[in-house]
Amino acid sequence: MVEKVMSMTSAAKLVKDGMMLALGGNALHRSPVAFSRELARQGRRGLAAVGAAPGLATDLLCAAGAVDTVYFGFFGFENEYGLAAGFRKGCQEGRIQAIEGS
Amino acid sequence: MHYGPAEMMVVALAREIREGDIVFHGLASPVPMTAMKLAKALGKEFTYVTLSDGVDPDFTRPAVIGSTLTANTYEGSVASFGLGEIFDLAASGRLDIAFLSFVQMDREGRINMSYVGGTYDRPKVRLPGGAGSATLTPVTRRTTIWKTKHDRTSFVKEVDFATTAADPAKMFTVVSNLCVFRLHNGLLEVDSVFPYTSLDEVKANTGWEITQDDALEYPAPTEEELRALERIDPYRIRYVEF
Numbered sequence: 001m002v003e004k005v006m007s008m009t010s011a012a013k014l015v016k017d018g019m020m021l022a023l024g025g026n027a028l029h030r031s032p033v034a035f036s037r038e039l040a041r042q043g044r045r046g047l048a049a050v051g052a053a054p055g056l057a058t059d060l061l062c063a064a065g066a067v068d069t070v071y072f073g074f075f076g077f078e079n080e081y082g083l084a085a086g087f088r089k090g091c092q093e094g095r096i097q098a099i100e101g102s
Numbered sequence: 103m104h105y106g107p108a109e110m111m112v113v114a115l116a117r118e119i120r121e122g123d124i125v126f127h128g129l130a131s132p133v134p135m136t137a138m139k140l141a142k143a144l145g146k147e148f149t150y151v152t153l154s155d156g157v158d159p160d161f162t163r164p165a166v167i168g169s170t171l172t173a174n175t176y177e178g179s180v181a182s183f184g185l186g187e188i189f190d191l192a193a194s195g196r197l198d199i200a201f202l203s204f205v206q207m208d209r210e211g212r213i214n215m216s217y218v219g220g221t222y223d224r225p226k227v228r229l230p231g232g233a234g235s236a237t238l239t240p241v242t243r244r245t246t247i248w249k250t251k252h253d254r255t256s257f258v259k260e261v262d263f264a265t266t267a268a269d270p271a272k273m274f275t276v277v278s279n280l281c282v283f284r285l286h287n288g289l290l291e292v293d294s295v296f297p298y299t300s301l302d303e304v305k306a307n308t309g310w311e312i313t314q315d316d317a318l319e320y321p322a323p324t325e326e327e328l329r330a331l332e333r334i335d336p337y338r339i340r341y342v343e344f
Contacts, residue, residue: 026129026153026171027129027130027171028169029169029171029172052185052233053129053233072231073231073232073233073234074128074129074215074230074231074232074233075230075231076130076229076230076231077130078129078130078168078169078170078171079130079132079168079169079342079343080168080342083228083229083230084230087228088227088228091217091225091228092220092224092225092226092227092228094223094224097223098222098228098231100216100231100232100265102232102233102234102235102236102237102238102266
């Protein structure tokens with residue numbers, strides 16, 4: 001069997017600049033935040049993110065400037081946690097292209 | 103028993119469900135979630151599918167945080183039924199209601215969840231998006247909308263963008279904190295006004311001109327409904343939206 005367990009640093013290196021990335025979870029739940037923090041730390045750029053309801057991990061990449069396109073149905077958090085700030089700011093500043101689907 | 107807009111809206115949404123319905127709501131929906139639990143507690147027979155994959159979660163287990171994902175909509179479920187399957191069910195015409203909300207709505211039932219101001223590519227405020235609404239509105243049998251803040255920035259003359267729109271051939275209902283609108287001949291009309299407000303207050307808070315002179319008073323929650331509501335929502339998660 002191929003050994004797949006590796007450090008977070010090595011795992012994040014599998015994602016290259018410009019790739020399309022789908023992170024799991026919904027909004028604030030089951031969001032792989034530590035992985036996306038490591039991607040941001042490594043300075044990844046030009047990623048396209050895709051998800052039905054992308055969560056905190058994707059928003060962190062938006063805030064870090066790692067993402068330039070997002071395919072999504074709903075990108076926000078629930079009620080008292082409000083809109084996804086990194087994504088919203090990126091769209092409003094023209095850095096992120098929002099491709100909204102249903 | 104005392105009640106306010108939160109209790110009135112939960113009760114009104116619960117009353118929209120009919121025996122035998124299959125109903126769905128997504129994330130960020132504490133008011134519909136509470137209404138589903140209430141309708142179950144009152145003994146209404148219907149099927150409730152959720153974004154957590156849970157079917158008919160145990161309504162006697164109260165929601166503990168302001169989320170409609172998580173255990174709040176899964177614990178005690180009788181089956182697991184995924185989001186893809188829910189959309190297939192809707193596309194095959196068997197989903198009765200998907201509860202939806204909005205940021206802006208106009209008199210013809212166009213809903214904006216995408217952006218306000220500027221352009222699509224360079225918005226003044228980028229909104230979260232309509233989730234499944236553009237897919238579900240055309241295929242669900244009835245559209246039931248809730249909005250906890252009835253004001254002129256929400257009920258507008260013209261939406262900045264139509265994320266989805268009402269199908270004039272189908273039943274389309276909007277429950278706000280002040281009143282119930284229903285679509286007649288392609289236009290929203292005030293069907294009834296909640297007991298603690300007036301048609302004048304509705305008119306003052308609606309961005310399009312309401313020309314009708316009177317509207318029915320919506321029946322207040324009953325003691326039985328309010329008692330059941332306290333039982334199924336003791337931590338008052340319904341207030342998260344107010």
